[in-house]
Amino acid sequence: MADWTTDYQEHLLPVFGTPARELDHGRGAWVYDVDGNRYLDFLAGIAVSALGHAHPALVRAISEQAARIIHVSNLFTSPSQIGLAEDLLRVAGNPENGRVFFANSGTEANEAAFKIARAHARQGGGTRILALEHAFHGRTLGALSVTWKHKLRERFEPLASEVEFIPATLDALDTIDDSVAAIFVEPVQGEAGVLPLPEGYLQKARELTTQANALLIVDEVQTGMGRTGSWFAFQQSGIMPDVFTLAKGLGGGVPIGATVTVGAASGILHAGDHGSTFGGNPLATTAGRTVINSIESEALLDNVRHQSQHLRDLLPTLRLVTGVRGMGLLLGVQLDKPVAADLVAAALEEGLIINAPDAQTIRLAPPLIIGEAEVQEFGERWTKATERLSA
Incomplete structure (x- = not known):
C-alpha cells in the first residue's frame, strides 16, 4: 500500500500540515481509519457531525x-x-x-x-x-x-x-x-x-x-x-x-x-x-x-444537557484535569501542565479523538447523540492516554 502521507504532501496545499490519520468510514460516535483501527470521536469534525457518522435519517x-x-x-x-x-x-x-x-x-x-x-x-x-x-x-x-x-x-x-x-x-x-x-x-x-x-x-x-x-x-x-x-x-x-x-x-x-x-x-x-x-x-x-x-x-437537546453533566461530573476525577468550562457538549478541559498536544497524540494511539486549542486546554465537542456508554468509554481511553504519557 502506498504511503498516503507522501501522497498528501505531494498533492495538497500544505496549509494544514500532515493529517494524523486517513479515515475511511464511521458509525455513530465512532470512526475507522483505512487500516481498520477504531476511534471514539469526541471532536465530531470540530463540532460538525452533530448526528454522528452515517446517521440513518x-x-x-x-x-x-x-x-x-x-x-x-x-x-x-x-x-x-x-x-x-x-x-x-x-x-x-x-x-x-x-x-x-x-x-x-x-x-x-x-x-x-x-x-x-x-x-x-x-x-x-x-x-x-x-x-x-x-x-x-x-x-x-x-x-x-x-x-x-x-x-x-x-x-x-x-x-x-x-x-x-x-x-x-x-x-x-x-x-x-x-x-x-x-x-x-x-x-x-x-x-x-x-x-x-x-x-x-x-x-x-x-x-x-x-x-x-x-x-x-x-x-x-x-x-x-x-x-x-x-x-x-x-x-x-x-x-x-x-x-x-x-x-x-x-x-x-x-x-x-x-x-x-x-x-x-x-x-x-x-x-x-x-x-x-x-x-x-x-x-x-x-x-x-x-x-x-x-x-x-430524538430529543437531542435534552441529551446534550444530560451528557454534558455526566462529563462535568467525570472529568474532575481524571488525571491531569484541573477544571472544566464551556456549555453543553462544547467543553474546555484545563490541564495541570502544558501537555495538551502530547495528550492529543497519546489519546489517538488509544483510539480517542480530541483536540488542543492551546497548550493547556483540551477541547471536547462530541456528537450530540452520545450516550452514557460513550462517556464511560471516553473516561477509560483518557486514562490510558495519560498513562501512556507518563510511561
Missing part, C-alpha cells in the same frame, strides 16, 4: 435528494431551501422580520455578516466595528478582519477594514456608543480555548447596541444547532441578536452556512449586494432540515 435524506436534484443555482429556489429557512427562524423563536442567507461555511456566513456591518455603517450608523480579543470568525479577508490572532492576520494585512479589539469583559462594553456600527461576539470562544463570555455579557451588549443603533452580531458557528443544550447559545441569555451566523453542525457534515438577520437588519442588504452560487443548494438544505428534525425527534 441523514444518509437516507441526502441519498434521496441526490437522486432528485443537487444544484439549481441562485436563479431558482427549492422546497428544501425555503423549508430550512422557515425551520431556522422557527427554532430561533420566529423573530420579527427574520431572514436567512445561505452560504457554504462559517467563514462565508461571517463574511456576509461583515458586509452587513459595513453597509450599516455606510447608511448612517456608526463607523467603528468592534470584535473581541481572542476572537476567531474565519479566514477570508472580511472574517479575518474580526479575527484577533495576529499570527493569522499578519501576512495578509492590510485587511478589509480596521477593527477595534476589546477585552471580553463587561466593563469593556462601555466603549459602545453611537460611533459603533457593530460588534461581533462568540458566546464561547472555541478556538481561544473554549472561553465562555462572562455572565450577563450578552444582555449588556444587547442593551448598549440597541441604544447606539449598532448591530449585535453573534457568531454561533461553533455553538449553534443544539451544541450548548439550546438551539443557539444566545437563547440562554434571553436576547435576540440583529444578526447571527451558523455552519458546522447545521448540515451534519454536509457543507452549509447561514446568516440570519432580524428586524431592521434584514433591510440592509439589497438585490445584488451579496450572493453564492452553491449556497442553499437542495442537497445541503435537505441535510439541514434533516438535522433539525432529528434533533427534535
Whole structure:
C-alpha cells in the first residue's frame, strides 16, 4: 500500500500540515481509519457531525435528494431551501422580520455578516466595528478582519477594514456608543480555548447596541444547532441578536452556512449586494432540515444537557484535569501542565479523538447523540492516554 502521507504532501496545499490519520468510514460516535483501527470521536469534525457518522435519517435524506436534484443555482429556489429557512427562524423563536442567507461555511456566513456591518455603517450608523480579543470568525479577508490572532492576520494585512479589539469583559462594553456600527461576539470562544463570555455579557451588549443603533452580531458557528443544550447559545441569555451566523453542525457534515438577520437588519442588504452560487443548494438544505428534525425527534437537546453533566461530573476525577468550562457538549478541559498536544497524540494511539486549542486546554465537542456508554468509554481511553504519557 502506498504511503498516503507522501501522497498528501505531494498533492495538497500544505496549509494544514500532515493529517494524523486517513479515515475511511464511521458509525455513530465512532470512526475507522483505512487500516481498520477504531476511534471514539469526541471532536465530531470540530463540532460538525452533530448526528454522528452515517446517521440513518441523514444518509437516507441526502441519498434521496441526490437522486432528485443537487444544484439549481441562485436563479431558482427549492422546497428544501425555503423549508430550512422557515425551520431556522422557527427554532430561533420566529423573530420579527427574520431572514436567512445561505452560504457554504462559517467563514462565508461571517463574511456576509461583515458586509452587513459595513453597509450599516455606510447608511448612517456608526463607523467603528468592534470584535473581541481572542476572537476567531474565519479566514477570508472580511472574517479575518474580526479575527484577533495576529499570527493569522499578519501576512495578509492590510485587511478589509480596521477593527477595534476589546477585552471580553463587561466593563469593556462601555466603549459602545453611537460611533459603533457593530460588534461581533462568540458566546464561547472555541478556538481561544473554549472561553465562555462572562455572565450577563450578552444582555449588556444587547442593551448598549440597541441604544447606539449598532448591530449585535453573534457568531454561533461553533455553538449553534443544539451544541450548548439550546438551539443557539444566545437563547440562554434571553436576547435576540440583529444578526447571527451558523455552519458546522447545521448540515451534519454536509457543507452549509447561514446568516440570519432580524428586524431592521434584514433591510440592509439589497438585490445584488451579496450572493453564492452553491449556497442553499437542495442537497445541503435537505441535510439541514434533516438535522433539525432529528434533533427534535430524538430529543437531542435534552441529551446534550444530560451528557454534558455526566462529563462535568467525570472529568474532575481524571488525571491531569484541573477544571472544566464551556456549555453543553462544547467543553474546555484545563490541564495541570502544558501537555495538551502530547495528550492529543497519546489519546489517538488509544483510539480517542480530541483536540488542543492551546497548550493547556483540551477541547471536547462530541456528537450530540452520545450516550452514557460513550462517556464511560471516553473516561477509560483518557486514562490510558495519560498513562501512556507518563510511561
